[in-house]
Amino acid sequence: MNFLAVHRFRRLASLFLLGTMPWLAPPAWAEDPMWFKLNGLPEVSTGVEVDGSWENNRIGGANSTYDHLFITPLVGLRTSGSIYHPNLLTFDLDGDLGWGWDRSTSTSSGTSQTQKGSQFVNRYLTQVNLLETKPYNASFFAAGDHTHEDYGSFDSFTVDSSRYGGRVNWDNSTFSLNTDFGYRNESNSGFTGTSEISETYFNFVGIQKRPSGLTTLTYHINQFDNTLNSSNSPSSTTSTSLNQSVGLSDSESFGQRKQINATTGVSYSQAEFTGQRLEAVNANENISINHNPKLDSYLMMNFGTYQLDPATANNFQGSYTVRHQLFDSLVTSPDVHGSYQENSSTSSSSTTSRYGPGLAVNYTKRLQSWARRTVGSANVADHVDENSSGSTATVIAEPHVLSVSQTPVFLNQPNVIASSIQVITTGGILLTEGPDYQTIPSGNLTRIQLTVPVSALVAPLLVNGNLPVLVNYQSDSLNNAAYEQFTSNNQIRLDMFGKYGVYGRWNWSGNNAPPGTVVESLTDLVGGADYYWNWFRAGAEYEDYNSNFSQYQAVRAYQNCNFHLDDRSTLSLNFSQSYYSYANDGTQTQFLFLSRYNVQLLASLALYVEGGASSLNVLGSETIQGAARTGLNWSRGKISVRTGYEYNNQYTSTGSWSQELVKNRFFLYLKRTF
Numbered sequence: 001m002n003f004l005a006v007h008r009f010r011r012l013a014s015l016f017l018l019g020t021m022p023w024l025a026p027p028a029w030a031e032d033p034m035w036f037k038l039n040g041l042p043e044v045s046t047g048v049e050v051d052g053s054w055e056n057n058r059i060g061g062a063n064s065t066y067d068h069l070f071i072t073p074l075v076g077l078r079t080s081g082s083i084y085h086p087n088l089l090t091f092d093l094d095g096d097l098g099w100g101w102d103r104s105t106s107t108s109s110g111t112s113q114t115q116k117g118s119q120f121v122n123r124y125l126t127q128v129n130l131l132e133t134k135p136y137n138a139s140f141f142a143a144g145d146h147t148h149e150d151y152g153s154f155d156s157f158t159v160d161s162s163r164y165g166g167r168v169n170w171d172n173s174t175f176s177l178n179t180d181f182g183y184r185n186e187s188n189s190g191f192t193g194t195s196e197i198s199e200t201y202f203n204f205v206g207i208q209k210r211p212s213g214l215t216t217l218t219y220h221i222n223q224f225d226n227t228l229n230s231s232n233s234p235s236s237t238t239s240t241s242l243n244q245s246v247g248l249s250d251s252e253s254f255g256q257r258k259q260i261n262a263t264t265g266v267s268y269s270q271a272e273f274t275g276q277r278l279e280a281v282n283a284n285e286n287i288s289i290n291h292n293p294k295l296d297s298y299l300m301m302n303f304g305t306y307q308l309d310p311a312t313a314n315n316f317q318g319s320y321t322v323r324h325q326l327f328d329s330l331v332t333s334p335d336v337h338g339s340y341q342e343n344s345s346t347s348s349s350s351t352t353s354r355y356g357p358g359l360a361v362n363y364t365k366r367l368q369s370w371a372r373r374t375v376g377s378a379n380v381a382d383h384v385d386e387n388s389s390g391s392t393a394t395v396i397a398e399p400h401v402l403s404v405s406q407t408p409v410f411l412n413q414p415n416v417i418a419s420s421i422q423v424i425t426t427g428g429i430l431l432t433e434g435p436d437y438q439t440i441p442s443g444n445l446t447r448i449q450l451t452v453p454v455s456a457l458v459a460p461l462l463v464n465g466n467l468p469v470l471v472n473y474q475s476d477s478l479n480n481a482a483y484e485q486f487t488s489n490n491q492i493r494l495d496m497f498g499k500y501g502v503y504g505r506w507n508w509s510g511n512n513a514p515p516g517t518v519v520e521s522l523t524d525l526v527g528g529a530d531y532y533w534n535w536f537r538a539g540a541e542y543e544d545y546n547s548n549f550s551q552y553q554a555v556r557a558y559q560n561c562n563f564h565l566d567d568r569s570t571l572s573l574n575f576s577q578s579y580y581s582y583a584n585d586g587t588q589t590q591f592l593f594l595s596r597y598n599v600q601l602l603a604s605l606a607l608y609v610e611g612g613a614s615s616l617n618v619l620g621s622e623t624i625q626g627a628a629r630t631g632l633n634w635s636r637g638k639i640s641v642r643t644g645y646e647y648n649n650q651y652t653s654t655g656s657w658s659q660e661l662v663k664n665r666f667f668l669y670l671k672r673t674f
Helices: 003-024
Strands: 034-038 043-059 062-084 089-108 111-130 136-150 156-171 175-190 193-210 213-230 237-254 260-273 276-292 295-308 311-327 330-344 348-367 371-390 393-403 422-425 437-442 445-450 466-475 481-496 500-511 522-533 536-547 551-566 569-582 586-602 605-618 621-636 639-654 657-673
Touching: 043 089, 062 111, 062 657, 276 393, 295 393, 311 393, 330 393, 348 393, 393 445
Parallel strands: none
Antiparallel strands: 034 062, 043 062, 043 657, 062 089, 089 111, 111 136, 136 156, 156 175, 175 193, 193 213, 213 237, 237 260, 260 276, 276 295, 295 311, 311 330, 330 348, 348 371, 371 481, 393 466, 422 466, 437 445, 481 500, 500 522, 522 536, 536 551, 551 569, 569 586, 586 605, 605 621, 621 639, 639 657
16 A cells, blocks of 8 residues: 555545544533422521610609610521522522520609510522523512611611512513512611511613614502501501602704704602692703814703692703813813793792803912812893792702701791691602601701711611602792892802812892892802821811802811721721801700721621710700620631620600600520531
């Protein structure tokens, strides 16, 4: 045989085998279907929960105590798996079940009563995912918990909750449909009383996608049932609210460079509470045009109509603004704007039209390498026409944000009728004056602020210490006049060496209204300084607010220290102080201190210590609060331990009346997993 021919044959055979080996290899099958599969053996755990508290409530000379001890053995189970196939249905189950010994003793007016019994503890979280890898998928959950929460108000609330619901989604390249629905029941118990919220909700979001825009349809409905029992009254009050809204919006980009963007929206909302119904219809149009890298223009139009039978309110706003960046450091924004508002009720009606030009200027300039100067000014000149009949004006759904920091919030209109005020959260929950908020006359204006300490109803609704609300009210502030109003808001700031800053603000409003017209003129001066360096930040400012409606002077300061002591521990110290002096209305002072220390002592052992105090004095009513907490978290292998101690103290006095609440709490959670 020819040697060259044999060599060629072997070479061709080798290439053939290399090419066919992938086809000859056994196929890599996907996971076989199984009607029921667990991801390993279930994880079983046992443990014990110990929770003890000692409370003392002193009102004047009367003293009462309440002691509670709760010891519960727990058995837990945690597992996950799938049914038929992981791509069809997966599930996760995690829960603790316990039946424990419960003992409580209450003492009041020389009498003592002890109750012994048992208490059921059930913590669980169940999650089911259906078609998780598909564009159309769903998930369902059920959960229950018993825990303690600090909402930033120096009061540790005991929270018992149960909830269940689900989510259904369908998403592809052209549209997205999403719904979520469920029910929750949450009970909060603290110094200020107890609050139980039950909510049933349903939300829908549908989005139609296009290369140059999208259309969105939304629907939302929820029902709240709120039961509040304050610490000063054994009686409870229950309120129910039903809220729903539907909205449609469309956004589109036009032009060769997609330099034109337009957004159109319309919505309808309805809120029912205490036999009343608040209805609102809103429509808006926003158009922005990027003419060139330094020139933009904006058109805005908004219409809203509100009805709180028998009162109605309609308003329209529009503006056209041009933004021009003449230099890198200078931006000017001239505009023309106008608004029309119409209010009516059984006792009065009023119309207000306002239009005019405005000019905003912002200038930022670096001075050498060590300083930067920022100057801003916004000026408006308006012509105002007001016409009215009757004796009172009705205001519907005026937005405000209340804060636990007690920053003054004034209702917009002067001469408010205090008995007509209604404060509603943006979620539709009607708040109660006294337990939830306070109204304080301040000259011709009215201040509203959260009651401190915050109520058990308000505490879980706070977001970073703030609560957005809508306010309905009536006022004796009707005018029949035409006048010009001028407004100027100016600020200047100088930053030096990347550490120091000094600033000033001057806000002014004047008018040529006829004598007897109820319209505000004001001068508001603010000056301050701040400092930042590594772990330390501090600032202070002074404000002189002088209006024909209300006057006050304020001093505000803060000092924050944040230390990374080493790679295992952190320490923070936060102080704030504020002082307000109101003309003929007394003073308001608040001092706040918070400190937190966290350290990882060992890989398996962590320690935390927290403490703080606050003092608030409003028109002679004083509230002093203090809290301290410490605890250990330890885990090693399959054993975990959490234990800690909490102390809370609250003292309130008004004139000769005083109340002091003291609470001590100890807890221990021990868990062993098998």
